Amino acid sequence: MHRVRPLALILLCCALLAGCGVEPGKAGAAAFVGEARIPVNEVQSRYRAVLDKEPEAKAQLSEQGMLGELSRRMAADLVRRELMKQAARTEDLDVDERRVADVIDSAGGPQAASEGQIYTESDIQDVVRSRLLAAELGRKYVDRLSVVYDVTSAVNRREAEEKVRRMAGGDAESAALVAEDRQSGTGAAADQRLRSADVPDLAAGTPLFGARTGTAMAFELQPQSGQWTVVRIKRREVGPPPPAPSAAGADEMKMQALGDQLLRVTAQQVGVELSPRYGVWDELGLSAAPNADETTGIVLPGARS
Secondary structure, eight states: OOOOOHHHHHHHHHHHHHHTTOOTTTTTEEEEETTEEEEHHHHHHHHHHHHHHOHHHHHHHHHHTOHHHHHHHHHHHHHHHHHHHHHHHHHTOOOOHHHHHHHHHHTTSHHHHHTTSSOOTTTHHHHHHHHHHHHHHHHHHTTTEEEEEEEEEESSHHHHHHHHHHHTTOHHHHHHHHHHHHHTTOOOEEEEEEEGGGOHHHHHHSSTTSSOTTOEEEEESSTTSSOEEEEEEEEEEEOOOOSSOOGGGGOHHHHHHHHHHHHHHHHHHHOEEEOGGGOEEETTTTEEESSGGGSSEEEEOOOOO
């Protein structure tokens, strides 16, 4: 019998490990957004291009051990852009390419617009187009959305997770939790109702209007504050377009932020699967996190009572 040399054995093990546990069609994929596949090599090529154009940032990130975080952010950015494309198709949204060009020109051209960003000159058009589409999505719905929800609070992530699980059990369990928390002096309320047009800042800055009926979730209104808001969306309603749009849709930045919040509904509908090499998909933050304990919040689909 021929003995396998140690180096050959290591290479053989690596090859076997690379092939194990990978489902057919998923090898080489950074993420799947519904049926759409985002290749790893697309993330890697953009990663190299960004580091090449930002040498100072490359040195700083390397010194801080943050190069992996950069690739994670870039993978998440491509997922969000794909979600926006799918939402635009579903919602029949479009933007004039002259608007895209105008935004880039007003920033000083492709090079200036992409300077210091995780984008390059070659993909800045796609980035700007995605931002404009997000604003159109926000404007389409800002006057039409309303939610009815139960709400309570938690003092740390562990407590927030426990309360999210209870609220996800259905309306009865959610109401029982609210009653218990009110009894103990914790701020809590049931059957709260909001219209997005009445609270555009809240609509743009929180996930309240970007979750389907039955969703239970927890998030910090101020990151790293340790104060968690826990809610269950009992009903999410979409009304008809109003005869005339309200002033709520006039702020471009707020409409972009609201459009981003509404992408969460698209993500829930089509599904997002992120390669473990980039961590886990952060459903609430529409981003990638190193692991499930470092997501920006907790989300459970919950039962529709």
